[in-house]
Amino acid sequence: MLTLETTIAGRHFDRCLMNAAGVRCQSSRDLDALVQSRAGAYVTKSATPAPRPGNPSPRMATMPHGSFNSMGLPNNGLAYYLDYVIADEQKRPGKTNFLSLAGTSLDDNLAMLHEINDSAYQGFVELNLSCPNVPGHPQTGYDFEATRQTLEAVFDFYQKPLGVKLPPYFDMAHFDAIAGILNQFPLSFVTTINSVGNGLLVNFETETVAIKPKGGFGGIGGASIKPTALANVRALAQRLNPDIAVIGVGGIMSGRDAFEHILCGASMLQIGTQFGYEGPAIFARIAKELGDIMLLKGYTSIEDFRGKLKTLD
Numbered sequence: 001m002l003t004l005e006t007t008i009a010g011r012h013f014d015r016c017l018m019n020a021a022g023v024r025c026q027s028s029r030d031l032d033a034l035v036q037s038r039a040g041a042y043v044t045k046s047a048t049p050a051p052r053p054g055n056p057s058p059r060m061a062t063m064p065h066g067s068f069n070s071m072g073l074p075n076n077g078l079a080y081y082l083d084y085v086i087a088d089e090q091k092r093p094g095k096t097n098f099l100s101l102a103g104t105s106l107d108d109n110l111a112m113l114h115e116i117n118d119s120a121y122q123g124f125v126e127l128n129l130s131c132p133n134v135p136g137h138p139q140t141g142y143d144f145e146a147t148r149q150t151l152e153a154v155f156d157f158y159q160k161p162l163g164v165k166l167p168p169y170f171d172m173a174h175f176d177a178i179a180g181i182l183n184q185f186p187l188s189f190v191t192t193i194n195s196v197g198n199g200l201l202v203n204f205e206t207e208t209v210a211i212k213p214k215g216g217f218g219g220i221g222g223a224s225i226k227p228t229a230l231a232n233v234r235a236l237a238q239r240l241n242p243d244i245a246v247i248g249v250g251g252i253m254s255g256r257d258a259f260e261h262i263l264c265g266a267s268m269l270q271i272g273t274q275f276g277y278e279g280p281a282i283f284a285r286i287a288k289e290l291g292d293i294m295l296l297k298g299y300t301s302i303e304d305f306r307g308k309l310k311t312l313d
Protein backbone atom coordinates (compact mmCIF):
# COMPACT_ATOMS: atom_id res chain seq x y z
CA MET A 1 0.00 0.00 0.00
CA LEU A 2 1.58 3.28 -1.14
CA THR A 3 1.81 6.16 1.33
CA LEU A 4 3.23 9.70 1.15
CA GLU A 5 3.20 10.08 4.93
CA THR A 6 6.13 11.54 6.81
CA THR A 7 7.26 12.26 10.37
CA ILE A 8 9.08 15.30 11.74
CA ALA A 9 10.12 15.45 15.40
CA GLY A 10 7.61 12.73 16.22
CA ARG A 11 4.72 14.52 14.52
CA HIS A 12 2.92 12.60 11.81
CA PHE A 13 1.81 14.10 8.47
CA ASP A 14 -0.43 12.22 6.03
CA ARG A 15 1.37 13.73 3.03
CA CYS A 16 4.87 15.18 2.64
CA LEU A 17 3.73 18.24 0.64
CA MET A 18 2.89 21.75 1.82
CA ASN A 19 3.20 25.39 0.80
CA ALA A 20 6.31 27.51 1.30
CA ALA A 21 5.94 30.54 3.56
CA GLY A 22 5.11 33.66 1.61
CA VAL A 23 2.95 32.21 -1.12
CA ARG A 24 -0.86 32.28 -0.79
CA CYS A 25 -0.73 32.09 3.02
CA GLN A 26 -1.21 35.67 4.18
CA SER A 27 -4.96 35.73 4.90
CA SER A 28 -7.28 33.34 6.73
CA ARG A 29 -8.93 32.73 3.36
CA ASP A 30 -5.60 31.58 1.88
CA LEU A 31 -5.01 29.35 4.90
CA ASP A 32 -8.53 27.89 4.75
CA ALA A 33 -7.85 26.95 1.11
CA LEU A 34 -4.68 25.14 2.19
CA VAL A 35 -6.60 23.28 4.90
CA GLN A 36 -9.11 22.16 2.25
CA SER A 37 -6.37 21.09 -0.18
CA ARG A 38 -4.37 17.85 -0.36
CA ALA A 39 -1.38 19.49 1.36
CA GLY A 40 -0.17 17.58 4.42
CA ALA A 41 0.30 20.82 6.38
CA TYR A 42 0.50 24.57 5.88
CA VAL A 43 2.86 27.32 6.94
CA THR A 44 1.62 30.85 7.59
CA LYS A 45 3.13 33.97 6.01
CA SER A 46 6.20 35.02 8.03
CA ALA A 47 4.93 37.24 10.82
CA THR A 48 6.36 40.33 12.44
CA PRO A 49 5.03 41.60 15.80
CA ALA A 50 2.75 44.17 14.13
CA PRO A 51 1.11 44.09 10.68
CA ARG A 52 3.37 45.31 7.84
CA PRO A 53 2.42 46.57 4.39
CA GLY A 54 5.73 45.35 2.92
CA ASN A 55 7.70 47.00 0.12
CA PRO A 56 6.25 49.30 -2.56
CA SER A 57 4.93 47.78 -5.81
CA PRO A 58 5.78 46.50 -8.31
CA ARG A 59 7.48 44.02 -5.98
CA MET A 60 7.09 40.76 -7.87
CA ALA A 61 7.82 39.64 -11.44
CA THR A 62 7.69 36.40 -13.38
CA MET A 63 10.75 34.99 -15.11
CA PRO A 64 10.88 32.36 -17.87
CA HIS A 65 11.95 29.70 -15.34
CA GLY A 66 10.80 31.01 -12.01
CA SER A 67 9.77 34.04 -10.02
CA PHE A 68 11.38 37.18 -8.70
CA ASN A 69 10.26 39.14 -5.65
CA SER A 70 11.05 41.71 -3.03
CA MET A 71 7.84 41.60 -1.01
CA GLY A 72 9.38 42.91 2.21
CA LEU A 73 7.33 40.76 4.60
CA PRO A 74 3.80 42.08 4.08
CA ASN A 75 1.81 40.29 6.79
CA ASN A 76 -1.08 40.68 9.20
CA GLY A 77 1.00 40.55 12.39
CA LEU A 78 1.67 37.73 14.85
CA ALA A 79 -1.67 37.94 16.71
CA TYR A 80 -3.57 37.25 13.49
CA TYR A 81 -1.62 34.07 12.68
CA LEU A 82 -1.42 32.85 16.27
CA ASP A 83 -5.21 33.18 16.62
CA TYR A 84 -5.65 31.27 13.36
CA VAL A 85 -3.38 28.33 14.23
CA ILE A 86 -4.76 27.98 17.76
CA ALA A 87 -8.35 27.97 16.45
CA ASP A 88 -7.34 25.43 13.81
CA GLU A 89 -5.78 23.16 16.44
CA GLN A 90 -9.04 23.30 18.39
CA LYS A 91 -11.01 22.36 15.27
CA ARG A 92 -8.57 19.64 14.14
CA PRO A 93 -6.81 18.23 17.20
CA GLY A 94 -3.68 16.26 16.43
CA LYS A 95 -2.86 18.16 13.20
CA THR A 96 0.52 19.89 13.23
CA ASN A 97 1.11 23.02 11.16
CA PHE A 98 3.82 25.65 10.93
CA LEU A 99 3.76 29.24 12.20
CA SER A 100 6.43 31.28 10.43
CA LEU A 101 8.17 34.21 12.17
CA ALA A 102 10.48 36.79 10.65
CA GLY A 103 11.14 39.55 13.13
CA THR A 104 13.45 42.22 11.77
CA SER A 105 15.50 42.12 14.98
CA LEU A 106 16.46 39.53 17.59
CA ASP A 107 14.34 41.37 20.15
CA ASP A 108 11.28 41.09 17.89
CA ASN A 109 11.84 37.37 17.38
CA LEU A 110 12.29 36.75 21.09
CA ALA A 111 9.20 38.79 21.98
CA MET A 112 7.10 36.79 19.50
CA LEU A 113 8.50 33.49 20.77
CA HIS A 114 7.70 34.42 24.37
CA GLU A 115 4.11 35.08 23.30
CA ILE A 116 3.90 31.74 21.50
CA ASN A 117 5.56 29.89 24.39
CA ASP A 118 2.92 31.27 26.74
CA SER A 119 0.05 30.48 24.36
CA ALA A 120 -2.01 27.32 23.76
CA TYR A 121 -0.25 26.73 20.39
CA GLN A 122 1.24 23.24 20.11
CA GLY A 123 2.49 23.24 16.51
CA PHE A 124 5.83 24.02 14.89
CA VAL A 125 7.46 27.42 14.60
CA GLU A 126 9.55 28.03 11.48
CA LEU A 127 11.92 30.85 12.39
CA ASN A 128 12.85 32.60 9.17
CA LEU A 129 16.53 33.61 9.28
CA SER A 130 16.69 34.25 5.57
CA CYS A 131 14.38 36.97 4.23
CA PRO A 132 16.54 38.89 1.73
CA ASN A 133 14.04 41.68 1.11
CA VAL A 134 13.93 44.02 4.09
CA PRO A 135 16.04 47.09 3.27
CA GLY A 136 18.82 47.58 5.82
CA HIS A 137 18.41 44.11 7.38
CA PRO A 138 20.85 41.48 6.12
CA GLN A 139 19.91 37.80 6.27
CA THR A 140 20.81 36.42 9.70
CA GLY A 141 21.57 33.02 8.19
CA TYR A 142 24.61 34.47 6.40
CA ASP A 143 26.07 35.69 9.70
CA PHE A 144 27.12 32.52 11.51
CA GLU A 145 27.82 34.23 14.82
CA ALA A 146 24.45 36.02 14.78
CA THR A 147 22.76 32.70 13.97
CA ARG A 148 24.43 31.06 16.95
CA GLN A 149 23.51 33.96 19.24
CA THR A 150 19.91 33.88 18.01
CA LEU A 151 19.56 30.15 18.69
CA GLU A 152 21.22 30.47 22.11
CA ALA A 153 18.76 33.19 23.08
CA VAL A 154 15.78 31.24 21.69
CA PHE A 155 16.55 27.92 23.33
CA ASP A 156 17.29 29.64 26.61
CA PHE A 157 13.54 29.72 27.22
CA TYR A 158 11.56 28.35 24.27
CA GLN A 159 10.00 24.96 25.09
CA LYS A 160 8.02 24.08 21.96
CA PRO A 161 9.17 22.48 18.67
CA LEU A 162 11.02 24.93 16.43
CA GLY A 163 12.99 24.89 13.20
CA VAL A 164 14.77 27.50 11.11
CA LYS A 165 14.41 28.57 7.50
CA LEU A 166 17.81 29.07 5.91
CA PRO A 167 19.16 30.96 2.94
CA PRO A 168 21.02 29.00 0.27
CA TYR A 169 24.71 28.33 0.90
CA PHE A 170 27.16 27.99 -1.95
CA ASP A 171 30.37 26.63 -0.48
CA MET A 172 31.26 23.37 1.24
CA ALA A 173 32.93 25.32 4.04
CA HIS A 174 29.66 27.16 4.64
CA PHE A 175 27.65 23.90 4.72
CA ASP A 176 30.10 22.64 7.37
CA ALA A 177 29.94 25.89 9.36
CA ILE A 178 26.16 26.25 9.47
CA ALA A 179 25.59 22.55 10.23
CA GLY A 180 28.18 22.75 13.03
CA ILE A 181 26.13 25.51 14.63
CA LEU A 182 22.69 23.99 14.04
CA ASN A 183 23.79 20.66 15.52
CA GLN A 184 24.34 22.36 18.88
CA PHE A 185 20.63 23.08 19.31
CA PRO A 186 17.48 20.94 19.79
CA LEU A 187 16.01 21.96 16.45
CA SER A 188 13.10 19.94 15.08
CA PHE A 189 13.84 20.77 11.46
CA VAL A 190 15.58 23.08 9.01
CA THR A 191 13.82 24.41 5.94
CA THR A 192 16.13 24.93 2.99
CA ILE A 193 16.21 27.04 0.83
CA ASN A 194 14.67 30.49 0.91
CA SER A 195 14.88 32.40 -2.36
CA VAL A 196 18.31 33.03 -3.86
CA GLY A 197 18.61 36.58 -2.60
CA ASN A 198 19.52 39.79 -4.35
CA GLY A 199 19.40 38.82 -7.98
CA LEU A 200 18.68 41.52 -10.55
CA LEU A 201 16.11 41.28 -13.31
CA VAL A 202 16.44 43.73 -16.22
CA ASN A 203 13.59 44.83 -18.47
CA PHE A 204 15.27 44.86 -21.88
CA GLU A 205 12.55 47.01 -23.51
CA THR A 206 12.37 49.78 -20.94
CA GLU A 207 16.03 49.48 -19.87
CA THR A 208 14.88 49.53 -16.26
CA VAL A 209 14.91 47.15 -13.38
CA ALA A 210 11.81 44.94 -13.11
CA ILE A 211 10.72 45.71 -9.55
CA LYS A 212 10.75 48.85 -7.42
CA PRO A 213 12.18 47.92 -3.98
CA LYS A 214 15.91 47.92 -3.24
CA GLY A 215 16.84 49.41 -6.61
CA GLY A 216 15.50 46.30 -8.35
CA PHE A 217 17.32 43.62 -6.34
CA GLY A 218 15.15 40.65 -5.35
CA GLY A 219 14.93 36.97 -4.46
CA ILE A 220 14.84 34.32 -7.19
CA GLY A 221 12.50 31.34 -6.83
CA GLY A 222 11.16 28.49 -8.94
CA ALA A 223 12.67 26.12 -11.47
CA SER A 224 15.94 28.06 -11.87
CA ILE A 225 16.95 27.43 -8.27
CA LYS A 226 16.31 23.67 -8.08
CA PRO A 227 19.99 22.61 -8.33
CA THR A 228 20.91 25.03 -5.53
CA ALA A 229 18.00 23.76 -3.43
CA LEU A 230 18.92 20.10 -3.98
CA ALA A 231 22.54 20.81 -3.05
CA ASN A 232 21.48 22.48 0.20
CA VAL A 233 19.03 19.68 1.08
CA ARG A 234 21.69 17.06 0.39
CA ALA A 235 24.56 18.88 2.13
CA LEU A 236 22.53 19.57 5.26
CA ALA A 237 20.98 16.09 5.39
CA GLN A 238 24.50 14.67 5.28
CA ARG A 239 25.74 16.93 8.08
CA LEU A 240 22.87 17.42 10.53
CA ASN A 241 22.03 15.20 13.49
CA PRO A 242 19.41 12.67 12.36
CA ASP A 243 16.93 14.19 14.84
CA ILE A 244 16.83 17.38 12.74
CA ALA A 245 14.56 16.81 9.74
CA VAL A 246 15.28 18.60 6.46
CA ILE A 247 12.39 20.30 4.69
CA GLY A 248 13.18 20.85 1.02
CA VAL A 249 12.07 23.96 -0.89
CA GLY A 250 13.08 25.20 -4.31
CA GLY A 251 12.03 24.44 -7.83
CA ILE A 252 9.36 21.84 -7.13
CA MET A 253 7.00 21.86 -10.09
CA SER A 254 6.35 18.15 -10.57
CA GLY A 255 6.35 14.78 -8.84
CA ARG A 256 9.79 14.21 -10.31
CA ASP A 257 11.16 17.35 -8.61
CA ALA A 258 9.58 16.19 -5.35
CA PHE A 259 11.16 12.74 -5.78
CA GLU A 260 14.59 14.32 -6.29
CA HIS A 261 14.27 16.43 -3.13
CA ILE A 262 13.41 13.31 -1.10
CA LEU A 263 16.28 11.37 -2.68
CA CYS A 264 18.57 14.17 -1.46
CA GLY A 265 17.21 13.79 2.08
CA ALA A 266 14.05 15.89 2.47
CA SER A 267 11.34 14.62 4.84
CA MET A 268 8.82 17.27 3.79
CA LEU A 269 8.54 19.38 0.65
CA GLN A 270 7.42 22.98 0.43
CA ILE A 271 6.16 24.46 -2.82
CA GLY A 272 6.33 28.21 -3.36
CA THR A 273 6.53 29.67 -6.88
CA GLN A 274 4.53 26.97 -8.65
CA PHE A 275 1.88 26.95 -5.90
CA GLY A 276 1.56 30.68 -6.54
CA TYR A 277 0.97 30.08 -10.25
CA GLU A 278 -1.25 26.99 -9.95
CA GLY A 279 -3.13 27.33 -6.63
CA PRO A 280 -4.14 24.66 -4.09
CA ALA A 281 -4.90 21.99 -6.74
CA ILE A 282 -1.13 21.59 -7.15
CA PHE A 283 -0.90 19.38 -4.05
CA ALA A 284 -3.18 16.68 -5.47
CA ARG A 285 -1.33 16.83 -8.82
CA ILE A 286 2.13 16.49 -7.33
CA ALA A 287 0.99 13.81 -4.86
CA LYS A 288 -0.36 11.79 -7.81
CA GLU A 289 2.81 12.28 -9.89
CA LEU A 290 5.07 11.40 -6.95
CA GLY A 291 2.96 8.33 -6.14
CA ASP A 292 3.13 7.17 -9.76
CA ILE A 293 6.93 7.48 -9.77
CA MET A 294 7.17 5.53 -6.52
CA LEU A 295 4.95 2.77 -7.88
CA LEU A 296 7.06 2.50 -11.03
CA LYS A 297 10.23 2.27 -8.97
CA GLY A 298 8.74 -0.19 -6.47
CA TYR A 299 8.76 2.11 -3.43
CA THR A 300 5.83 2.17 -1.03
CA SER A 301 6.96 4.90 1.36
CA ILE A 302 9.28 7.90 1.13
CA GLU A 303 11.55 6.24 3.71
CA ASP A 304 12.38 3.61 1.07
CA PHE A 305 14.48 6.17 -0.85
CA ARG A 306 14.86 9.26 1.33
CA GLY A 307 18.49 10.41 1.39
CA LYS A 308 19.60 7.47 -0.76
CA LEU A 309 21.00 9.47 -3.69
CA LYS A 310 23.94 7.57 -5.14
CA THR A 311 27.22 9.12 -6.28
CA LEU A 312 29.30 7.95 -9.24
CA ASP A 313 32.47 6.92 -7.43
Ligand code: SIN
Nearest residue numbers: 071072073074131133
Ligand atom coordinates in the same frame (compact mmCIF):
# COMPACT_ATOMS: atom_id res chain seq x y z
C1 SIN B 1 9.20 38.59 1.56
O1 SIN B 1 8.14 38.85 2.15
O2 SIN B 1 9.98 39.48 1.19
C2 SIN B 1 9.58 37.17 1.29
C3 SIN B 1 9.86 36.44 2.54
C4 SIN B 1 11.12 35.67 2.54
O3 SIN B 1 11.82 35.59 1.52
O4 SIN B 1 11.47 35.13 3.58
